[in-house]
Amino acid sequence: MSTTAPEIPDRMRANVLTGKRSMEMQERPVPTPGPGEVLIKVRTVGVCGSDVHYYTDGRIGDMIVDGPLVLGHEVSGVIAAVGPGVDEGRVGERVAIEPQRPCRVCRACTTGHLNLCPEMKFYATPPIDGAFAEYVTAPAEFAFAVPDTLSDAAAALLEPLSVGLWACRKAGIGPGDRVLITGAGPIGALAAVAARSYGAAEVIVTDPVASRRERIAAFGATATHDPAAADFAPETLAVDAFIECSGATPAMLAGLRALRRGGTAVMVGMGADEMTLPVQLIARNELVLTGIFRYVDTWPTAIAIAGQPDVDLDALVTAEFALEDAESALNADADPLSMKSCVVVSRG
Incomplete structure (x- = not known):
C-alpha cells in the first residue's frame, strides 16, 4: 500500500492532445505510485520543441501520436505520496523529474546507455503520457531533490539543461576549447551554459534572429554571428567542437566547415529526416559526427550548475501559462521573441 497525504484527490485535471492542433481539458484519475515510485504534484512544466x-x-x-496524449516532460513539483519501498520522509520534498523509465535489464541499460533502451518509457512520447496534468508518478531515484534557491521554473529547466550537458559530454568539451553552437533558442542557450561550465574558453553562437543573438550573451556566449551575413565565413572559425541546435540543414553544413581537423560535431536540433553531407570533408579532416538522444546521469551536474551565481535559468522564461491555456504555450514557440514558455500547474 502506498503512503498518501489526505489532501490528495481521487481525480485530477489534465490538458490532453486529442489531434493535430487540438487540446482538451479532461478529468482523469490521480495515478497511484507503485513500488519504488513517488507521486508528484506538478508545479511547472517547460514547453519543449x-x-x-x-x-x-x-x-x-517514427514516433507517431495515434491516440490522446498528455504532453510535457520538463517537470518540477513536490512529492505528494510514496509507493512501497520509498522513504516516507520524502513526502513534501521539492523535486525535478528525469522523465525516463528504462527497462534496466537490456544490453543498453546494463552497459550504461539507458537513454538508448529500446523499451524506454518517456514522458510525452507516444503512447506515454506526460506532465500537463496535476499529478504524475516517477521512479523515486529519478525524482531529484532541488534546493530552495531554485525556482519551480528553473527546476523544470534542468531537463533541457541536461540535453545541453549531454551534448557537451558527447562533444568532449574541456577547458580552453573553442565551441560553435548553431541556434540561439532555449537548447542553444543551455548548451552554451553547459559548454562554459565544462571550461570552454570561447562559445560562438549563430542565429538569424537578432533578438536571440543579443540575449544569448547572458547564457555564456562570447561571440555571435548572423549566419546570413555576407561576411560570415564559418571555415575561418576552426572550432574544436560544434553543437547543432537549430535543426536547419544549412546550419549543419556550415558547422562542419567551421570545425578544425579532428573536431567533433554533435547533432541536437530536430530537422530533416535526411540530408546530404560533405563526406569528403568529413573523411579528409577526420571529423567525428554523432547525435544525441536524451541523456544519462546528468541531473546532479545540472543541479550544481543551476545553483552557480552566474547561471540564471529563470532568465530563459519569456512567458507563463495556466494549465487550461497550455495550447497558447505551445503556440508561443512561433514568436521569434519567445525563448521558453512554461505551464504553471500549481504554485507552492
Whole structure:
C-alpha cells in the first residue's frame, strides 16, 4: 500500500492532445505510485520543441501520436505520496523529474546507455503520457531533490539543461576549447551554459534572429554571428567542437566547415529526416559526427550548475501559462521573441 497525504484527490485535471492542433481539458484519475515510485504534484512544466512537433505535426520521425496524449516532460513539483519501498520522509520534498523509465535489464541499460533502451518509457512520447496534468508518478531515484534557491521554473529547466550537458559530454568539451553552437533558442542557450561550465574558453553562437543573438550573451556566449551575413565565413572559425541546435540543414553544413581537423560535431536540433553531407570533408579532416538522444546521469551536474551565481535559468522564461491555456504555450514557440514558455500547474 502506498503512503498518501489526505489532501490528495481521487481525480485530477489534465490538458490532453486529442489531434493535430487540438487540446482538451479532461478529468482523469490521480495515478497511484507503485513500488519504488513517488507521486508528484506538478508545479511547472517547460514547453519543449518536441511537444510543439507533436502538437503541430502529430509525430517526430517514427514516433507517431495515434491516440490522446498528455504532453510535457520538463517537470518540477513536490512529492505528494510514496509507493512501497520509498522513504516516507520524502513526502513534501521539492523535486525535478528525469522523465525516463528504462527497462534496466537490456544490453543498453546494463552497459550504461539507458537513454538508448529500446523499451524506454518517456514522458510525452507516444503512447506515454506526460506532465500537463496535476499529478504524475516517477521512479523515486529519478525524482531529484532541488534546493530552495531554485525556482519551480528553473527546476523544470534542468531537463533541457541536461540535453545541453549531454551534448557537451558527447562533444568532449574541456577547458580552453573553442565551441560553435548553431541556434540561439532555449537548447542553444543551455548548451552554451553547459559548454562554459565544462571550461570552454570561447562559445560562438549563430542565429538569424537578432533578438536571440543579443540575449544569448547572458547564457555564456562570447561571440555571435548572423549566419546570413555576407561576411560570415564559418571555415575561418576552426572550432574544436560544434553543437547543432537549430535543426536547419544549412546550419549543419556550415558547422562542419567551421570545425578544425579532428573536431567533433554533435547533432541536437530536430530537422530533416535526411540530408546530404560533405563526406569528403568529413573523411579528409577526420571529423567525428554523432547525435544525441536524451541523456544519462546528468541531473546532479545540472543541479550544481543551476545553483552557480552566474547561471540564471529563470532568465530563459519569456512567458507563463495556466494549465487550461497550455495550447497558447505551445503556440508561443512561433514568436521569434519567445525563448521558453512554461505551464504553471500549481504554485507552492
